[in-house]
């Protein structure tokens with residue numbers, strides 16, 4: 001763990017390759033703007049049908065390099081068993097205190113995979129704990145200013161989208177860095193679509209969210225708070 005690294009933005013996800021699918025373009029775009037980005041994967045991927053957790057670690061590091069992520073680590077929460085326990089909240093709160101992000105990206109709270117859904121309240125409650133001054137975790141208390149939820153795989157209308165038209169190709173390359181998962185192989189070929197099919201699906205999703213805002217490709221997010229505007233003349237996205 002790189003000592004002293006502070007992040008502007010921290011994305012937390014259940015599995016290695018989750019952020020590449022839901023908010024990788026956004027992380028890359030923010031890095032290109034000069035912000036320091038970080039990714040915390042909660043599990044190490046030992047339950048994956050293909051490849052080992054060591055393969056996953058190498059692939060995640062390569063994907064992070066492609067997305068210009070400044071810091072990436074995985075916790076040791078069991079794959080397939082991500083639960084909102086006090087112990088897990090403390091593990092995440094330590095990382096939040098260490099990295100001191102202003103913005104926290106979590107998965108949306110409804111999902112097909114229980115691990116994904118559970119990260120949402122787990123991350124929120126960890127962020128709360130991280131700010132408690134009397135909780136001794138060996139680092140100064142810190143709470144992110146903003147929590148947003150990556151909602152790509154949720155059937156929900158996003159509060160806003162981030163235009164990733166310029167980042168789409170690189171984000172796809174980051175996902176394909178998970179060669180053990182996405183290269184065409186015989187093992188489990190019923191579960192893993194070929195790369196061209198994956199690309200078509202990912203482009204369709206990004207294209208749909210882009211269309212909602214009048215751009216080519218976008219990633220969707222939900223925020224629980226209302227939006228605050230200063231100037232009616234600079235609100236983006238055409239109405240008519």
Ligand SMILES: [Zn+2]
Nearest residue numbers: 014015018116
């Ligand atoms: Zn996942």
